Amino acid sequence: MSEPASNRDNVFINCPFDPTYRPLFQAIVYTVHSCGFTARCAQEEDNAADIRIHKIISIIDQRHYGIHDISKADLDEATKLARFNMPLELGIFIGAHHFAAPDHYNHSKKFMVMDTEPYRYQMFISDINGQDIKAHHGKIEEVIQNVRDFLATSSKRTLPGASYLAERYSNFQEALPKICQQLRWEVAELTFIDYVNCVSIWLSTTTPQP
């Protein structure tokens, strides 16, 4: 079964959506778009009528690439329990890739897993041992580097260097409050789609043209 052309540039982002992780999430989205791909995640779906797990399965089915961050392994302050959504979605993604017939488009799925520290995952999700887990140490520059390198290697496309992307991202971060001010929006209240729209318009307007 051949893959619809629209899926080939889709990148599924599976990461925490809480405010502490937001700067890293936004850096991932920015990097994905500046490399010519489209960032997709569970936050773009707002149809309450759908069963959540069906929604996630459908999103995973339509994405060629997957970026998974399993760094949120700590306990929730209020409940004293860990959240398992990220490992669950990673498992569905690996399953979709593994169980697909060789001629099915899901068989060519490509993914990357990130954590804060190298080898830390062995303490809580040791079954993925043997995968090349990338560490980002909670730093935006390292997230940009990991995402850029994964997309360049797996798509075999020529992409700008990570330091160039990081420099442009810091310019965008400076511009974003001004863009929001013009629109009478608050940066902290941007929805996923609003943020992606700001990224894509800013990139297409400010990227130097020959």
Added chain:
Amino acid sequence: MSTPRKTRFDKKVGTIEKELGISIYGPDGRKIRKDKTLGDVRKIQTASLSKDQQIAARIQVKTHPKAKASDLKKIQKAVNAITRR
């Protein structure tokens, strides 16, 4: 009905003159011999960009499939306003 295909040959003389930085026709309406071509001008412009900028310039930035055209228009106006300052 499909719109006619645009190529650089469809450009108006004024646009080409702007891009080249020289006038193609003299005041008498006669064609002036060009000392450079659009290709030469573009080569010079490309050379002024760094390697990363050249790669970035070739990348086509995608808009999200769930984006609304009206939202994109609003954001484009806001980005134009701050980049023109």
